[in-house]
Amino acid sequence: MARKDESSKLPDSTQLAVIGGGPGGYAAAFEAVKQGLDVTLINDEAPVGGVCLLRGCIPSKTLLEVTELIHTSESAETMGLRFARPEIDVDALRQWKQKVVKTLTDGLEGLCRQRGVRLVRARARFADDQNLTVEGDDVSGTLRFEQAIIASGSRPVALPGVDFAESRRIMDSTGALELEEIPESLLVIGGGYVGLEMGMVYQSLGSQVTVVEMAERLMPNADEDLVKPLARTLESRFKAVHLKTQVSGLHETQRQVTVTLEDENGSRDHRFSRVLVAVGRRPNSEGLDLDKAGVSCDDAGFIEIDAQCRTSVSHIHAIGDVAGGMLLAHEAMHQGKVAARTAAGQSAAFDARAVPAVVYTVPQLAWCGLTEAQARDEDREIQVLKFPWQAAGRALSLQADYGLSKLIVEPDSGRLLGAGIVGPQAESLIGEAVLAIEMGAVAEDLALTVHPHPTLTETLGEAGELFLGGSTHYG
Amino acid sequence: MSETFRFSDPGEGLEEAEVLEIHVSEGDHVNDGDTVLTVETDKAATDIPAPFTGTVETVHPSTGDRVRVDDLLITYQPDDGSDGGEEQQEAEPDESQDEASREDASQEKGKDGDEEQEADSEAAENDDEESVQKESSRKAQGARKEDDTRGGRQADRRQPVPAAPSTRRIAREKGVDLHDVEPSGPQGRVTAEDVEAAAKGEQGEASRETASAEQESQQQASGLPDFSRWGETEREAMRSIRRATAKRMSQSWRDIPHVYHQDVADITALERFRRDYEPSAETNGGKFTMTVLMLKAMVYALKQFPRFNASLDNENDEIVLKRYFHIGVAVATEQGLLVPVIRDVDRKNLIDLTAELKETTDKAKAGELGREDMEGGCMTLTNPGPMGGTSLSPLINPPEVAILGMGQARLEPVVHGDLDDYEVKPRLMLPLSLGFDHRANDGADAASFVTTLIGALEDPHSLLLKI
Numbered sequence: 001m002a003r004k005d006e007s008s009k010l011p012d013s014t015q016l017a018v019i020g021g022g023p024g025g026y027a028a029a030f031e032a033v034k035q036g037l038d039v040t041l042i043n044d045e046a047p048v049g050g051v052c053l054l055r056g057c058i059p060s061k062t063l064l065e066v067t068e069l070i071h072t073s074e075s076a077e078t079m080g081l082r083f084a085r086p087e088i089d090v091d092a093l094r095q096w097k098q099k100v101v102k103t104l105t106d107g108l109e110g111l112c113r114q115r116g117v118r119l120v121r122a123r124a125r126f127a128d129d130q131n132l133t134v135e136g137d138d139v140s141g142t143l144r145f146e147q148a149i150i151a152s153g154s155r156p157v158a159l160p161g162v163d164f165a166e167s168r169r170i171m172d173s174t175g176a177l178e179l180e181e182i183p184e185s186l187l188v189i190g191g192g193y194v195g196l197e198m199g200m201v202y203q204s205l206g207s208q209v210t211v212v213e214m215a216e217r218l219m220p221n222a223d224e225d226l227v228k229p230l231a232r233t234l235e236s237r238f239k240a241v242h243l244k245t246q247v248s249g250l251h252e253t254q255r256q257v258t259v260t261l262e263d264e265n266g267s268r269d270h271r272f273s274r275v276l277v278a279v280g281r282r283p284n285s286e287g288l289d290l291d292k293a294g295v296s297c298d299d300a301g302f303i304e305i306d307a308q309c310r311t312s313v314s315h316i317h318a319i320g321d322v323a324g325g326m327l328l329a330h331e332a333m334h335q336g337k338v339a340a341r342t343a344a345g346q347s348a349a350f351d352a353r354a355v356p357a358v359v360y361t362v363p364q365l366a367w368c369g370l371t372e373a374q375a376r377d378e379d380r381e382i383q384v385l386k387f388p389w390q391a392a393g394r395a396l397s398l399q400a401d402y403g404l405s406k407l408i409v410e411p412d413s414g415r416l417l418g419a420g421i422v423g424p425q426a427e428s429l430i431g432e433a434v435l436a437i438e439m440g441a442v443a444e445d446l447a448l449t450v451h452p453h454p455t456l457t458e459t460l461g462e463a464g465e466l467f468l469g470g471s472t473h474y475g
Numbered sequence: 476m477s478e479t480f481r482f483s484d485p486g487e488g489l490e491e492a493e494v495l496e497i498h499v500s501e502g503d504h505v506n507d508g509d510t511v512l513t514v515e516t517d518k519a520a521t522d523i524p525a526p527f528t529g530t531v532e533t534v535h536p537s538t539g540d541r542v543r544v545d546d547l548l549i550t551y552q553p554d555d556g557s558d559g560g561e562e563q564q565e566a567e568p569d570e571s572q573d574e575a576s577r578e579d580a581s582q583e584k585g586k587d588g589d590e591e592q593e594a595d596s597e598a599a600e601n602d603d604e605e606s607v608q609k610e611s612s613r614k615a616q617g618a619r620k621e622d623d624t625r626g627g628r629q630a631d632r633r634q635p636v637p638a639a640p641s642t643r644r645i646a647r648e649k650g651v652d653l654h655d656v657e658p659s660g661p662q663g664r665v666t667a668e669d670v671e672a673a674a675k676g677e678q679g680e681a682s683r684e685t686a687s688a689e690q691e692s693q694q695q696a697s698g699l700p701d702f703s704r705w706g707e708t709e710r711e712a713m714r715s716i717r718r719a720t721a722k723r724m725s726q727s728w729r730d731i732p733h734v735y736h737q738d739v740a741d742i743t744a745l746e747r748f749r750r751d752y753e754p755s756a757e758t759n760g761g762k763f764t765m766t767v768l769m770l771k772a773m774v775y776a777l778k779q780f781p782r783f784n785a786s787l788d789n790e791n792d793e794i795v796l797k798r799y800f801h802i803g804v805a806v807a808t809e810q811g812l813l814v815p816v817i818r819d820v821d822r823k824n825l826i827d828l829t830a831e832l833k834e835t836t837d838k839a840k841a842g843e844l845g846r847e848d849m850e851g852g853c854m855t856l857t858n859p860g861p862m863g864g865t866s867l868s869p870l871i872n873p874p875e876v877a878i879l880g881m882g883q884a885r886l887e888p889v890v891h892g893d894l895d896d897y898e899v900k901p902r903l904m905l906p907l908s909l910g911f912d913h914r915a916n917d918g919a920d921a922a923s924f925v926t927t928l929i930g931a932l933e934d935p936h937s938l939l940l941k942i
Contacts, residue, residue: 347648353635413662415637440637440664 010120010134013144014040016343017132018151019124019288022050024320024332025151026108029117031337032149035344040118040143042134047105048112048119051153051321052329055174058104060197062097063179064360067204071362075399088205094179126293129313133289147315147343150295150303151336152288154281154321159189162250162277169257170250170275173198182206183273185239187259189247191218193359195278196234200361202276203237210272212242212261219359223372225386226365226422229402233363250275283322298324307349309339317343331355354418354437358427363403366430369418369437370408383411385443387463389423391474394454400424405459407433407443407467414443414467425456432460443467477532480511480525480549482542491543492516493715494536495842499549503531511549514542515715519846529553541715638665649674716811727870732913735868736921740929742884743903748935756825761833765884765905766804766858767825768932770832773856773879774800774821775941776928782916783924784853786874794915803852803872804832806839807859813839814872816852860884865906876915879928882906905932 018029021043029041047054073083112119122136124143132143156172158164164172171178176198184207188199191213203209211218211234218234218241219227235241248267249260257275260267285301296312297303302324309317317339320332334350341348354369375382389395389403403423409416419433436446446464451457465471482492492514499511505525511534512523533550536542636653637660638646645667646653656673658665702708713721742765749763756763777784777800786795800821803814815835820828838844855872858881867880882905889902907928911921931938 348644349647351635351640351643351647415662439639440660442662 009118010122010139010141010143011040011118013146014038014118015146016040016340017042017124017143017145017148019132019148020050020151020153020284020320020322021045021048021119022151022153022320022332023052023329024153024336025050025149026112026117026336027333028149028151028317028319028336028340030111030115031340032343033115033117035340035346037340037344038118039116040120040145041112042120042122042124042132042143044121044123044136046121047102048108049101049105050151051155053101053104053108055177057329059097059101059177060173060201061360062100063093063177063201064197064362066093067201068362070204078399088182090179090182090205093205097177097179123287125287125289126295127289129293129316148317149309149336149339149343150285150288150290150311150316150318150322151320151332152284152322154283154327156194156277157280157282159247159250159277159279164277167252169252169273170277172277176202176276184208185210185272185274187212187257187270187272187275188278189275190278190280191215191220191241191243192278192280193219193357193361193365195276196230196361197359198276198278199234199238207273208239209237210240210242210270211238212245212247214244214246216244218243219365221371221373222357222359222365222367223406223420225404225406226367226420229363229404229422230359230361230365232402233361281321281327283324285322300324307338307351308342309335309350310342315343326355326357328355328357352438354434356430356434358430360427363400363423364426365420365422366426367418367420368430368434369416371418371420372408375408375417381411382417383409383414383467385409385463385466387459387466387471387474389456389459391462391471392454392456392459394456394458395423397454398424398456400456403456403459405429405456405463407446407460407463409443409467416441416443416446419460421459423456429456429460432457447471477550478527478529478553479547480527480551482523482544482546482548491541492521494538494540494542495520497534497536497538499525499531500534501531505529505531505551512536515842516846519844519849520842521846523548525549527551527553636665637663638670639667642667642670646670714810716813720812723873724870727873731871731873731876733868733871733910734913734918734921736909736911736918736925737866738907738925738929740905740907740932741889741902742905742932745932745935745938746884746903752825756829758826759830761829761831763825763829764832765860765881766856767828767832768938769856769858769879769881770802770804770817770820770828771825772928772931772938773802773854775931775938776924777854778821779927780916780920780924782920783877783911785876785915787876787912787914797853799853801851801853803849803855803875804835805855805857805869806836808840808842810842813844813849814852814855815839815844815848816850818851854878857881860905867908869908869910871910871912876912877924878910880908880910882908 015038016032018025018039018041021041025041025043026048029039032039052058070086073086076083109119120134120136120139122134122139124132124134127133127142130144132145132148134141134143156174158172162170164170164175173194182202182205186199186202186207186209188195188209188211191211195211196218199209199211217224217227218231242261242263245261245263247259248262251258256271256273259270259272259275261270283301283303285297285303290297290303293316294313295303295316303311303318303322305311305318305323309319309323311318319335319339321327323335325331334352338348338350356366356368359365370382372382372384384406386404386406389405390401395401395403400423404421406420407416408418416433416436419430419437421429443464444467446461447468449461451461462471462473466475494512495515496513498513499505505511505528507526507528508524510522511525513520514523529551531549531551535547535549542548638653642665643653646656649670651670651673653665656665656669659669660666745768749765749768753763781796782794784797784800788795799819801816801818802820803816806813806815815838817828817831817835823831838848852872852875854875855878857869857878859867860881860883863883865882867882869878869880871878884903884905886901887904888899889904890897890899892898907925909921909925931941
């Protein structure tokens with residue numbers, strides 16, 4: 001099956017063309033090969049991996065690990081362990097991050113070869129609904145496809161008048177991850193997860209960080225009780241958190257950026273060494289000439305898909321960020337498999353009931369399924385089971401008594417609809433809740449499942465017990 | 476504007492039937508009540524009359540197909556050109572019936588109800604799609620709220636059914652809507668087994684009463700070894716009669732405590748009588764066989780021992796005693812075993828019975844028996860004797876409580892007299908085997924029954940008096 005030698009050549013035609021080599025694209029390509037299709041993966045940059053590997057999940061989590069280490073070493077003093085302030089070698093840190101990324105992208109390329117995915121380095125545009133115009137340094141021409149999967153991803157939204165490529169001091173998340181320097185002061189525009197994660201990284205490395213958010217609280221799409229411990233940490237570590245505040249002016253000079261912040265009390269100018277704009281992402285749908293293929297998008301430019309990830313043109317699929325949704329890598333990967341199986345004539349559908357979201361700040365936030373806010377919006381009756389971590393021995397040993405595990409359940413049956421966690425290891429703890437929701441578990445199932453003691457996983461079991469009228473350690 | 480005619484339950488609780496014959500074809504004009512199909516339901520051939528007058532457009536099943544209740548039989552053009560709208564909506568999903576896609580399924584549902592329901596199921600579909608695209612627009616959420624105010628059942632359909640992802644995958648592949656599956660898990664969780672059962676049910680499941688029996692046989696089937704390891708095999712579908720026999724006999728074997736009482740009857744004199752009167756007995760046609768005589772003898776014995784002419788009512792702890800004498804006669808046909816019932820054997824003479832038995836047997840062999848021809852038997856007679864056999868253990872045909880089996884009559888040396896003074900004579904000896912339900916009768920009853928029967932058979936003159 002492997003085509004090691006001709007991997008970069010452009011064939012005349014392919015059974016399945018996958019546009020974009022991010023997690024969605026490569027997961028789709030691998031699954032399609034497994035299903036016996038001839039697959040051409042067209043990726044417009046040298047390393048495969050997309051935003052996730054190159055300038056998203058992986059590099060940011062590599063840096064956040066350092067942040068967590070710094071925080072832990074600071075709080076160790078309470079436990080009778082005093083460290084000196086760490087010396088930060090930014091170049092070495094940057095290299096370490098690059099090394100992690102390179103190991104993964106190299107590995108991915110190896111997997112493509114090994115599995116027999118034809119990898120083409122080029123940009124692709126639709127010539128019509130059966131042909132792609134492919135342009136790259138080494139290859140160009142027309143590729144005829146039987147089916148296609150669009151996995152072109154998304155990119156950060158800029159502010160009016162800001163050009164990230166031109167600007168030195170105004171960055172998007174990509175620029176921030178480059179870690180060119182540790183600025184003395186940093187303004188983060190946007191109190192969502194990208195802004196808070198990167199703000200935390202820079203703060204831990206020594207920058208004075210200010211956050212500005214238009215909404216009345218940080219992380220507006222997460223439940224407030226989960227955000228509260230994080231907000232408290234940020235208020236103490238950041239120089240300032242401005243809520244209900246807009247940026248009405250950005251002026252970049254050689255040495256700094258002057259930013260006009262406007263709230264209900266009027267506007268004031270502030271000066272920062274650098275500015276990170278993290279106000280959202282937009283789909284990479286333009287530039288693909290989708291209209292020539294007849295693929296339609298919504299008003300925001302996201303490609304519209306059905307449960308089989310088919311676009312308005314049924315043999316052309318779209319997955320991941322470009323198709324909207326939660327804009328998360330794991331969602332894209334699962335959609336990629338659905339699209340590949342559909343393309344191979346299998347019966348498949350993306351019918352996940354709980355797509356988890358994880359924010360890798362310190363403390364971490366994770367949630368999945370229904371949130372309290374959604375239930376309110378939908379006028380849906382729910383019962384919320386909250387287990388505060390003060391009652392969990394392991395949490396105390398971790399200095400994480402501020403943590404919280406909560407389950408959102410159906411009032412009659414206790415059926416799990418959603419879950420939220422704030423505290424260390426939330427990224428891993430949420431997995432159990434996701435599985436429980438997918439399996440149709442009820443609170444009692446979690447309660448009757450034996451969780452190891454002492455661990456943070458017990459907090460989910462005890463939250464389940466609350467449905468039965470009080471847990472061992474709480475309520 | 477086409478209309479449709481669907482299969483409906485032809486008898487008590489029957490859910491499926493096999494199409495034996497199709498009497499109409501495309502373009503035929505049919506009057507209300509004309510027979511359009513003949514189907515076989517639980518061993519009986521049933522004519523299906525048209526409930527309409529009009530011209531046949533499409534006949535959907537083919538001969539040999541199994542049809543289930545609600546399956547499409549015929550699309551037709553009614554004579555009285557009725558008004559448009561409604562019918563058109565009906566016709567569309569019908570055409571795409573075979574595709575059985577989920578979209579069709581939801582259209583079907585809409586069709587059964589009024590337009591509002593149809594709109595609702597569409598809304599439900601939209602919601603599914605939106606749950607995929609998590610960042611659904613505010614507009615859609617508004618629509619959701621509207622839905623909530625409507626009927627509870629519709630709201631239920633829109634909620635996801637609790638089931639594991641792997642179960643959902645199986646349901647998707649088998650085209651089963653999880654909302655239609657009877658859940659066996661706690662708090663309404665649907666298991667993979669539930670989906671498998673629902674999928675099987677759609678293909679053809681028998682009535683609820685025998686569901687457990689079916690489950691058992693399914694378990695057996697799934698536990699089969701790979702026979703090809705030992706040599707070549709071939710698979711044959713269990714057609715309707717075979718399946719019905721399998722079901723009924725498993726039930727009989729499982730539920731009835733069978734006991735057998737065997738004896739041998741000297742029918743030398745009876746056989747002479749039979750030969751002597753063969754031509755007269757066959758005045759009205761038929762064949763004057765030992766079976767005909769046995770029917771009469773059975774009635775004689777049944778009159779003496781009414782608890783063999785009975786059924787058990789377990790629910791009320793009662794025995795139903797019958798005041799009529801209908802005898803089932805087992806007939807081997809090419810399609811399988813059938814048991815038509817000869818009514819009122821006590822009131823018919825040998826000439827009539829001779830003719831009727833032949834008629835009935837012929838009808839069975841031609842597959843022309845109706846359901847009612849096989850109902851209402853008091854006791855069954857089975858006579859594999861002509862093919863051989865000295866001892867047999869036939870299974871009782873429920874809800875009867877007894878069955879009589881005849882072996883092969885053979886000329887045998889029989890000793891008459893006592894130890895010191897005897898003679899050996901050639902006599903025609905007929906082995907008899909009475910299978911009885913020990914819940915209704917005991918061994919002594921059975922011995923008396925058989926002895927009485929033999930007494931009647933051995934003395935044709937007295938039999939004449941008795942019948």
